[in-house]
Amino acid sequence: MRRNRTIPLAATAAAALIALTACGGGAAEPAADVTAEPVYEGKLSLLTKFAGEPLETYFDDLATAYEAEHPEVEIELIQETDQSIKDKTKTLTASGALPDVYFTWAGDWAENFVGGGLAADLTDLIAPGTEWGDRFGKASLSAFEYDGKFYGVPLYNNGKFMGYSKAAFAEAGVEVPTNFDELIDSCGPLREAGYEPIAFGNKDGWPALHYLQQLFAYNVPSDVLHADFDPETAEWTDPGYVRSLEQFKTLVNECTDSGSGTNGVLYTTAQEALAGGRAAMYYQEVLEFDTVTVEDAKLSTEDFGIFPLPAPADAAGDPNAVEGSPEGYLINAKSPQAALAADFMKFVTEPENAKTLSSSPYGQPSTVIGAVTEETSSKAVFEGITQVNEASQLVVWLDTITVPEVADAWLAGGEAIISGSSTPEEVLESVRAANADAK
Amino acid sequence: MLLAVFVYLPLAQNLAFSTQEWDIYSGTSEFVGLENYEKLLGDAVFWSALANNGLYALLSIAFQVAGALVLAAMIESLRSMRWRKALRAIYFVPSAISLTVAGLLFYFIYEPNLGMLNHLLEAVGLGALTQPWLGQESTAMVGIIAMSQWQGFGYSTLLFAVAIQRIPSELYEAAAIDGIGPVRRFLHVTVPLVREMTGLMVIVTISGAFQVFNEVMVMTSGGPNNSTQVLATWLYRSGFVRNDFGYAAAIATVIFVVTLIVALGQLWYTKRRRVDF
Incomplete structure (x- = not known):
């Protein structure tokens, strides 16, 4: 068996890195x-x-x-x-x-x-x-x-929005959903019309956190959510978290073709599914809007629309918050x-x-x-940034607003929810344990 | 001198750093004694990573040592020199591909919706067996190991073929005259006389299995849910994602100890089991 020796000895690499820390960091x-x-x-x-x-x-x-x-x-x-x-x-x-x-x-x-x-x-x-x-x-x-x-x-x-194909929605006879249940209900007709309702790839872990953070903003009271971002004040016990994780699992199961195997799909593969006309929706950042409608994409700028991930009807958090x-x-x-x-x-x-x-x-x-004006930017980018500016609050990405240990627990937890190997309660338990370590 | 500066000094420093808690941003550190090693004991992901390295070693020995030896013997028993050369080359080709490229290639083969493997299974009527191979905990690690076997199998086969070629042909001719069949010739002539190479391959395989990194990073980055973490990727994640460089240094020490033991075993083995013809 031949093995690449450039990465290991890991000991050497780690030592070299930390040795450099000693040389470079902290100098007055x-x-x-x-x-x-x-x-x-x-x-x-x-x-x-x-x-x-x-x-x-x-x-x-x-x-x-x-x-x-x-x-x-x-x-x-x-x-x-x-x-x-x-x-x-x-x-x-x-x-x-x-x-x-x-x-x-x-x-x-x-x-x-x-x-x-x-x-x-x-x-x-x-x-x-x-x-x-x-x-x-x-x-x-x-x-x-x-x-x-x-x-x-x-x-x-930047902000996160659901991008969609207007043609796919028209073909399936569905309207832009105004709440989370309507979003889930739209997936059946879209699938019957021959589309993957929502393209989603979570190989890198963080795409799941984008869904989760937006759902947390909707389901968890804002003061609780922001307190939970700080390890010193965090509890991670609000019932809105379990609810969000369950809603996320429902979306993955009901609206994606890869379902519990979504962890094996690249984020960019999902992006291409919307751009290529195979999927009806794709949850994406404003920064990506012009990518799904590039010249050789089947999705045209006129056919491309956006809407915020719809909030659950009786959410306890802030329904007008935008993640970004x-x-x-x-x-x-x-x-x-x-x-x-x-x-x-x-x-x-x-x-x-x-x-x-x-x-x-x-x-x-x-x-x-x-x-950013209608003249300088694409219609979707202008619309997205307008909504970002009008949002009641911007909630920063879950993996950059939390400390690394907690972010890592959420990364693993999001994957576990998708694959079905952990329950929402088990994921929260691992997050609380990571938070305790981080204190 | 160079060896001391670039190998032994970093190793010694790593050991020292594993007893500290480092903040790369402020550059400050705090001595924590054996705390990072105690943390290892209670870290479920560390043990799961260690088990994955163990599984990697076991399957690699089965395929890249035992399997490769059988295949090499079969190739070398062919009468046609042309076929022998062709097969050696065919089996060796995957080894010429870098692990990163092979990992990417297999990532797309395993892709649940567009991947070749699932399409192939459906085409032959085995649609029920289609899986999100790298997307679920139950199959992801085995999927990575399978790719690695494909990539390294030919190289091992070539090494065994060279070892078999060194065996004097008179021994095979004598066995054939005595009416010994090909299976017994393999078991009683080939296997004992390539034992030096076999031992070496076992040791190199185990050592390599505890240094696995590239293929895991390319194919799953240790996910889903840390199910494909191996020691090197958990080291990387602890340091570069979780900012816990002291803990990463402790994992590095474990990897070093394991590979050191294997290397010492290799030295001992090669001294004792030399085969002379």
Whole structure:
């Protein structure tokens, strides 16, 4: 038997990583002065989440344009995908090699960097009321606000909606559902019309959490839900959780073709099922709207519609909450180029560049006020962002707002609910145990 | 010197780190003694991962040692040199594919809706046997191991074929003159005379089974519900997902101890069981 020796010895890898931690982390270094006058020379490194087509060229083009304006500056781009950036960021963090600017999600993910002194305080530059801050909606800035200070540069907004094929709905004779039971009831006619009612792939675990977090927002009173995100105050005992898990299981069983085998299906396979006209619905982020209606897709922009995951009729939580949050960038607090980094991010969020980001082929709805319009964005993206802006609250993704141990318990729990190997009560028990460990 | 810096020093550091709790964000650490090892004892996923490594080793020995030996003997008993060469090449081809590529390939073969395996079963009237192979706890681990056997089987066969070729043909001719059939020739000539290679293969197989990582990450990432976690993927998840790098270092120590024991066994075995013709 031949075995690849590049990964193991795992001991060596882990030791090397942690050894690097010892070398790089925690060193007392002067805090970055982001308010200083930028010196336009030297190399600026940037870790993005825009690897692959069609997003990759966005920062490429911006870097080229910025370098043209400032010939002594060189922008080094490290572009990663949604999946790979998690490992990359942690490896760079552990080795004390974080770039000058790096991508972040909101919630616990960003808070770790803020708490560790790795994110520069941008309050003087970007707080509401400042010249730069006034480019953004307050909610976008608040997503990266900790203890009254502002740390993040929000780049685009995001939210989760059910995308659907209007033609499939018309063919099956079903209307857009207004509550969760109607959604489940629509699956039968859609299946009879020859469609997979809801395409769903959960190989990576997190897609299930997107359903769950939206259902939690509907079924669990908001104050309880937000208290449960913090391990110190969390109880995870509200009956709304069990109800949400049961509703999720019903949806998987009644509305997907893969049912209890959904854990073996890729998220992108499900996306292609809607784009290819095989499925009637697919639960997706605003960022994906333009992907399911790309040129070679069977689903046209006119035929594509969206609606929020319908709330259960008598839900005890907030029926107008939308799951989602802005995503953005932090500036390395230890970067000697912090002022230049802030200047580059101002350039990135200039209104013209924000409009480009919101337009095809990127379709990333910028957080800059006025960048997302019916002219710059697709109809669906505009509609989605309008609903995000009108939501009573944005509930951040379950796997980035909770601490890693709890998030991991939810990841395993979501898979167990799908496969039927655990009951909702058993999943909650594992989450409570993880929470106890995390305290 | 290089060996000390790049192998022994990290190993020693890993042992030290396994006694600490690390925060990669603040760079701070706290000495926790053997707490991470105590945590291992009560961690159900760790034990399930260890069992998966064990299952991996057992099935690999069955297929990649016993099965490969039988196949190599069959190939080498063919009269036609052309066929022998062709079959060796055919069986070896999967080994030339990287584990990552093979894992992706099999992921799509196992895909519940679009995958070839389920379609094949339906085509031959065995639709009742279709499964979401990697999507359920009961079949996911076996699915990954099956891919690994497919990928590594040819390589083992080739090694055994080389070992069989080293056996003097006079021994087979003498056995044939004595009227001994092919099965007994295999059991009484081939098996004893390739025992050095067999022992080596067993040890390498066990050692490899406790270092499995790529195929699991590509095919299931340890899911669903942690059912396909092996030690290396649980180490990775503990460190990179759960931010518990001290605990990850403790798992790494376990992997190191297991592979060290196997490696020592290998040294001992190769010294004692040398076959001379």
